[in-house]
Amino acid sequence: MLLPTPGGLTLEGYRIIIIVITALMLIVTEPISLPAIAIYILVMEVYFGIGSANDIAKSFMNDAVFFIMGSLMLAVAIIKQGWDTRIALGIIKITGNKTANIAFGFTAISAILSSFIGEHTVAAIMLPIGMTLIHFTSKNDKKVQNLSAVLLFSIAYGCLVGSIGTPSGGGRNVIMIDYLRSSNLSISYIDWMIRVYPLVLIQIPVVSWVLIKSFPPEYSQLDSGVRKLVIQVAKSTELTGRNTVAAFIFLLVFLGYIFFSETIGLGTIALTGVLMYLVGGFVKWEDLNKNTHWGVILLFGSTISLGANIKATGSAEWLAGSVVSFVGPILNALPFLGDLMVTIMTTVMANVLSSSATVAVLGPITMNIGSDPLHMGLVTAIASAFGYFTTIATPACTIVYSSGMVKAKDFLKVGWKMGLVSILILVIYANTYWLFFN
Amino acid sequence: MKILIAVGSKEYSGPTLRVGMKVSHAFKASTTIVDVGEKVSSFNTEFVGLARDRMESWNFNRPGVEVLEWAFEFLAEKKFIEPKVIKAGFPKNTLVDTGGNRSEVYLKGTVSDEVSLILRNGEIISELRDEVQSHQYDVTIIGGSKKRRMAHDLIQYIDSSIFIVNNYNPDQSYKILLAVDDSMATSKTVQYGARVAQAFDIDVDILTISKIETFGEGYKNAANRAAKFLRRCGIQHQNIYKVGNPSDVIKEIAGDNHIIVMGTSTRSPLKKFFKGSKPLKVMENCQCPILIVK
Numbered sequence: 004m005l006l007p008t009p010g011g012l013t014l015e016g017y018r019i020i021i022i023v024i025t026a027l028m029l030i031v032t033e034p035i036s037l038p039a040i041a042i043y044i045l046v047m048e049v050y051f052g053i054g055s056a057n058d059i060a061k062s063f064m065n066d067a068v069f070f071i072m073g074s075l076m077l078a079v080a081i082i083k084q085g086w087d088t089r090i091a092l093g094i095i096k097i098t099g100n101k102t103a104n105i106a107f108g109f110t111a112i113s114a115i116l117s118s119f120i121g122e123h124t125v126a127a128i129m130l131p132i133g134m135t136l137i138h139f140t141s142k143n144d145k146k147v148q149n150l151s152a153v154l155l156f157s158i159a160y161g162c163l164v165g166s167i168g169t170p171s172g173g174g175r176n177v178i179m180i181d182y183l184r185s186s187n188l189s190i191s192y193i194d195w196m197i198r199v200y201p202l203v204l205i206q207i208p209v210v211s212w213v214l215i216k217s218f219p220p221e222y223s224q225l226d227s228g229v230r231k232l233v234i235q236v237a238k239s240t241e242l243t244g245r246n247t248v249a250a251f252i253f254l255l256v257f258l259g260y261i262f263f264s265e266t267i268g269l270g271t272i273a274l275t276g277v278l279m280y281l282v283g284g285f286v287k288w289e290d291l292n293k294n295t296h297w298g299v300i301l302l303f304g305s306t307i308s309l310g311a312n313i314k315a316t317g318s319a320e321w322l323a324g325s326v327v328s329f330v331g332p333i334l335n336a337l338p339f340l341g342d343l344m345v346t347i348m349t350t351v352m353a354n355v356l357s358s359s360a361t362v363a364v365l366g367p368i369t370m371n372i373g374s375d376p377l378h379m380g381l382v383t384a385i386a387s388a389f390g391y392f393t394t395i396a397t398p399a400c401t402i403v404y405s406s407g408m409v410k411a412k413d414f415l416k417v418g419w420k421m422g423l424v425s426i427l428i429l430v431i432y433a434n435t436y437w438l439f440f441n
Numbered sequence: 442m443k444i445l446i447a448v449g450s451k452e453y454s455g456p457t458l459r460v461g462m463k464v465s466h467a468f469k470a471s472t473t474i475v476d477v478g479e480k481v482s483s484f485n486t487e488f489v490g491l492a493r494d495r496m497e498s499w500n501f502n503r504p505g506v507e508v509l510e511w512a513f514e515f516l517a518e519k520k521f522i523e524p525k526v527i528k529a530g531f532p533k534n535t536l537v538d539t540g541g542n543r544s545e546v547y548l549k550g551t552v553s554d555e556v557s558l559i560l561r562n563g564e565i566i567s568e569l570r571d572e573v574q575s576h577q578y579d580v581t582i583i584g585g586s587k588k589r590r591m592a593h594d595l596i597q598y599i600d601s602s603i604f605i606v607n608n609y610n611p612d613q614s615y616k617i618l619l620a621v622d623d624s625m626a627t628s629k630t631v632q633y634g635a636r637v638a639q640a641f642d643i644d645v646d647i648l649t650i651s652k653i654e655t656f657g658e659g660y661k662n663a664a665n666r667a668a669k670f671l672r673r674c675g676i677q678h679q680n681i682y683k684v685g686n687p688s689d690v691i692k693e694i695a696g697d698n699h700i701i702v703m704g705t706s707t708r709s710p711l712k713k714f715f716k717g718s719k720p721l722k723v724m725e726n727c728q729c730p731i732l733i734v735k
Contacts, residue, residue, distance in 0.1 A: 037483050075487070082491050085498070123485070127492040131499035138501070235499075296487040357484045395482035405481055405489040406496070407504030 009321075016318035018051040023309055023364060030302075031355055038298035041305035053312050062308035067181040069270025071174040071303050071359070072295070076277040077256070078124040079294045080286040084249045088239040090116075091132040091232060100229050102150065102220045106157045107211040109133060113161030113399075114207050118168030118200070119257055123398035125165075129158040130402055135235065137408065140228035141221075144408065149218040150225075151408045152417070156214050160391060160421060162399035164206040167385045170195050170269055171260050175362040177269050178307060179384040182366045185314070188377050192261045192269075198381065198440065202432050209424055217417040245285065252279045306363035314367040323371030334373065339434045341373045342382050346426050349386035354396045358387040382433055389425050391418035442470040445578040445601070447569060449476065451511040454584055456609040458515055460730065461582040464604065466521075467640030470579070471555040475572060476508040478562045486542070506533055509546070509558040516548070522556055523549045536560070541571070566594040573601045580604055580633075580732075592724040596705070596733060602633065604732040605724060608697065615729075617645040618699040620691060621667050623659025626704030630734040631667045634702035635674045637732060641700070644677040648694060650687045688722035701731040 008017045022044060029040045048059045090112065098108035109129065117125040133154040141147045166172035170180055170192055183190060190198075256276035260269060280286045313319045326344075327334065334341045349369070353361040362384055369383045370376040390396025394404040394411050403409060446461035448454035458474070465472040481489045493503045502510075510531045517527040526532075526549050536546045542562040550556035561568045573581055578601045585607030586592065595603055619634040621627045638645050649656065649664040664680050671678040683690045695701050705720055720733045 033483060078488070079491065082495060087495060087499075123488045127488060127495055130492050131495045131501060134496065134501055135499050294487050294491055296484075299484055299487075302484075357482075395484070398485045398488045401482045401485040402488055402492045404479075405492060405504070407479075 011324075012321045013317055015051070015053050015312075016316040016321060019048075019053055019309070019312050019316050020318050020322070022047045022051065022053075023313065026305075026309065027356065027364070030357075030360065036298065037302045041298070041301040044305040044309055048308065048312060053316065059308060059312075062311045063304040065181055065307065066268035066270040067174065067178045067307055068300065068304045069268065070171075070177040070273050071270075072300050073270055073273025073277055074121050074171070074174065075123075075295045075300070076286075076291045077253075077273055077280070078121060078127070079291050080249070080277065080280040081120060081124050081253065082127050083286055083290065084246050085239075086242075086246070086250070087128045087132055088236045089242060090128065091135070092236045094132070095229055095233060100224050100226050102153070102223050102225055103211070103215055105136070105225060105229075106153050106215060106220075107208065109154055109157035110161035110164075110211045110214075111207050113158050114165030114168070114203055114210075117162040117165035117399070118172045118203055120253070121171065122162035122166040122173060123402070126158055126162050126399040126402040129162075130155070130406055132232075133158050134406055134408065136225065136228050136232055139231035139235075140225050147221055150220040150222060152218040152413055153214050153220050155403045155406065155409050156218075156413070156417060157211065159397075159399045159403040160210045160214070161207070163388050163390060163397060164210055164425075165203055166397075166399075167388045168196065168200045168203040169260070170264065171257075171273075173358065173388065174303065175359040175387050176384050178303075178310070178359060178362050179366055179380050180269070181307070182310065182314070182370060183377060183380050185311070186370065186376055188380075189265065190377065192264045195381075198437065199385065201436065202385065202429070205428060205432070206425065209428070210421065213420050213424060214417065217420060218413075248283065249280070249285050252276060252283070252285070255279075303359055303363065306360045310363045310367045313364070319367040320371050322368045326372060338373070339430055341379070342430045342433050343426070345369045345372060345379060345382050346386040346389075346429055349383050350389040350422060350426060353387045353390045354392045357395070358390050358397050362387045378433065378437060381437075382429065385429055386426070389422055391421040391425070393418070442468045442580075443576065443578045444468065444470040444472050445569070445572060445576075445581045446472065446474045447477065447565075447581065447583040448474060448508060448512060449584065450508060454508075455515075456611065457582060457584040457606040458512060459611065460604070460606045460609055462516070462519065462521055463640045464580070464582065464637060466552050467636045468580075469553050471553050472521075472550065473557045473559060473572075473576070473578070474509070474512045475559045475561060475569070476505045476512075477565045477568045478505040478560065480563045481542075502533065503560075505560045505562075506536070509533075509536075509560060512558055513548070516556065521551055523551055525549070542568075543572075566591070566598055569595075570598045570600070573599055582606060593721055596718065596721055596724070600735070602705075602732065602734045604730070606730050607724075608728050609730050613698060614643070615641065615698055615700050616643055617641075618691065618695050618701045619645050619647050619667060620687070620701065620703035621647060621649055621660075621663045622704075623657065623663050624704055626734060627663050627667070630702060630704040631670050633732060633734045634667075635671055635676055637700060637702060638671075638676045639674065643700075644679075645671055646694070646699070647671070647678055647680045648683065648691065649680070650683050650685065650690050652684070652686070654684055656682060687719050688726055691723050692726045695727050695729050697728050699729050701727060701729060703731070703733060705733055705735045 026044050049056050094108045098104040137151050170176045259272035370380050373379050394400050444465045513531040516522045536544045538544050545559040548556045580602045582604040617638045647667045649660050
C-alpha cells in the first residue's frame with residue numbers, strides 16, 4: 004500500500020491487485036474460514052474505494068452465482084433419488100467383467116454424466132458403486148490397492164474431463180460465459196458443446212489408458228465382484244414413479260439449458276429445477292439447507308466480484324499487458340505458446356486454489372492475452388478442470404479421496420502424467436480444431 | 442473429571458488406548474475416545490457429506506468408523522462398558538452428527554457413566570483444541586509423534602493437561618518420575634502423579650532439580666510435601682535431589698523406564714516462543730511417556 008502505484012495502473016486497479024493477492028493467500032493457507040475470506044473481500048473492496056457499497060453488493064450476485072447455488076441444490080435433490088443402483092447395472096451390462104473395460108466404462112459414464120449434471124453430483128453417485136465393486140472383489144484393501152486406484156480415479160478423472168463438455172458441467176464454465184458476455188461475446192450452450200465436447204471424447208480413453216498403465220490392477224477379470232454387485236443391485240429397492248418424474252424434471256432442466264440459457268440464464272433455469280423439486284416434494288428445504296455450503300457460495304460471489312472489478316478498474320488489461328510485453332514477440336511468432344502459458348498457469352492455480360475460484364480470478368486477465376478473448380476464455384475454463392494433482396482442486400477429487408481408499412500421494416503419482424497429457428492435448432486441440440470456427 | 446483419548450488406528454494406537462483407559466479408570470473419569478480423520482477441503486465439505494450418505498446406503502462405513510469399532514471391542518474386552526451394551530454390539534447406527542465435522546456415539550460405562558466415541562475431521566491439533574475447549578476436558582491423552590512441531594503445538598494450544606504415550610511398552614516395568622519445584626503447579630502435579638502411580642501400581646521417584654549448588658527452602662518444602670502426600674496415598678517413593686539443567690537431568694534419570702509427570706511451564710507465551718519451555722525440551726529429548734499437568 005505504501006509503495007507508489009505502478010505506471011499505467013489506476014489507484015483502484017493497484018488496490019484491487021492487493022486485495023486479490025491477500026485473498027488468494029488466505030484461501031490457500033486458510034487461517035480463517037472461507038466465509039470470513041469472502042467478507043474480507045467485500046469490506047476491503049468498499050474501504051479501498053473500488054466501488055460504492057451498492058456497486059460492490061451488486062457485483063456479488065449474478066447469473067453465475069445463481070447457477071452455482073442452483074447446481075449445488077440440484078445435486079442434493081438428484082443424489083437423494085438413488086439412481087446409483089441403476090447406473091451400476093447399466094455400466095456392468097455394457098462393459099462385462101474385464102477390468103480394463105470396467106475402468107473405461109466408469110470413466111466414460113462419469114465423464115458423460117458430469118458434462119450435463121455437474122462433477123460433484125456424479126462423483127457422489129459413482130463412488131459407492133466403485134467401492135462396492137472393489138469390496139466384492141476382495142475384502143482385504145491391501146490386496147486390491149491398484150484396482151481401487153484405477154476404479155476410483157476413473158470416477159474422479161472421468162468427472163474432471165467430462166465437466167468441461169457443456170456450460171452446466173461446472174460453475175467455472177458459467178463464470179467464464181458471464182465474463183465473455185460482459186465483453187460482448189456470446190456463446191450458446193450448443194456452441195460450447197460443439198467447440199469443447201470432442202475434447203471430452205478424446206480424453207476419455209486417454210484417462211483410462213493412463214490409469215491402467217499407472218496402476219496395473221491385481222485382477223484382469225472381476226467375475227466374482229461383478230456377480231455380487233448384480234445380486235446386490237437386484238436386491239435394492241425398485242425405482243418408483245416419483246423417481247421417474249424426478250428424472251423427467253432434470254430432463255426439462257437440461258432442455259432449458261440448451262434452448263433458453265442465452266435468454267434467461269443458466270442460473271435461472273437451475274433454480275427453476277430446484278423450485279420444481281421443492282414444490283413436488285422430491286426434496287425438503289431442510290435437506291437443501293443442510294447440504295448446501297452457503298459459505299462457498301458467498302466465496303464464489305466474492306471471487307466473481309473480484310474478477311469483475313479487476314476488469315472494471317483496468318488492472319486485468321494491465322496485468323495481461325505486462326505478461327504480453329514480456330513474452331509478446333515470442334507469442335506473435337508462435338501463437339500456441341500463449342495457450343500453453345495460460346494452460347499451465349491455470350492448471351497450477353486450480354490445483355492449489357480451486358477450479359472455480361481460479362476461473363473467477365484469472366479469467367478476466369487471461370482473456371486479455373492474445374487477440375481472441377473467446378479462445379483464451381475457453382482455454383482457461385478447460386484448463387481449470389485439470390485439477391489432477393491434489394485432493395482439494397475439485398469436488399470430484401475430494402469426494403474420491405474422502406473414501407479413504409486412495410492416498411494423497413496417489414494423486415501426485417498419476418496426476419502429473421494426466422496433467423501433462425491433458426495440457427498437450429488441449430494446446431494441440433485449440434490450435435487445430437478451433438481453427439475451423441475462425 | 443473428563444478425559445479425552447486421541448487414537449488414530451488399531452496398528453499404532455493400542456498402547457495409547459490401553460494407557461488412557463488405565464488412567465481413566467484411576468480417575469473414575471468420563472471418557473471420550475476420538476479419532477481425527479483427514480482434513481476435507483473446506484470448499485467441498487457438503488459434497489463429501491452427501492457422498493458419505495450414499496456410501497452408508499450401500500453399507501459402507503465412513504472412514505474412521507472402523508477405528509471406533511476397534512476401540513469399542515477393546516472397551517468390551519476389558520469390560521469398561523456395560524454387558525448390555527457389549528451384547529448389542531458396536532452401535533454405528535447411533536453415531537450422531539453433532540455438527541462441525543463431529544459425530545458421536547454414547548455408551549454406558551462401568552468405570553463412569555459416560556463413555557463416548559467420536560469422529561472428527563480436520564487438522565489434528567485444531568480439532569483437539571476445539572474438542573477440549575468446547576467440552577472442558579481435564580486431560581488429553583495422545584500417542585507420541587516424531588514431529589517437533591506436533592509437540593510444540595500440543596503444549597501451546599491444548600488447554601488441558603496432556604499425557605503423551607511415547608514408546609510405551611506394556612512388558613516394561615515403569616516408575617513415575619515426578620518433577621517438583623516451588624511453582625504453583627506442583628501441588629496439582631503431585632496429585633496427578635499419585636493417581637497415575639495408583640493406576641499402574643508403581644513406585645514414584647520425586648525429582649527436585651536446582652540449577653545452582655544449593656536447594657532453596659521452596660524446593661525442599663515442595664519435595665517434602667510431595668513425599669508426605671504419596672505416603673498418605675500408600676505409594677512407595679524416594680526423593681532425588683539433582684543439580685543441573687532440568688531437561689538434561691530429567692532425560693538422564695528417566696531413561697526408558699519412567700513415566701514423567703511434570704507441571705507446565707510458567708513462562709509467558711512470548712518467552713516460550715523465544716526461549717522454549719522445559720516440558721517442550723523434555724518432550725523432544727525423552728523416549729518415555731510424559732504427563733504435563735496444566
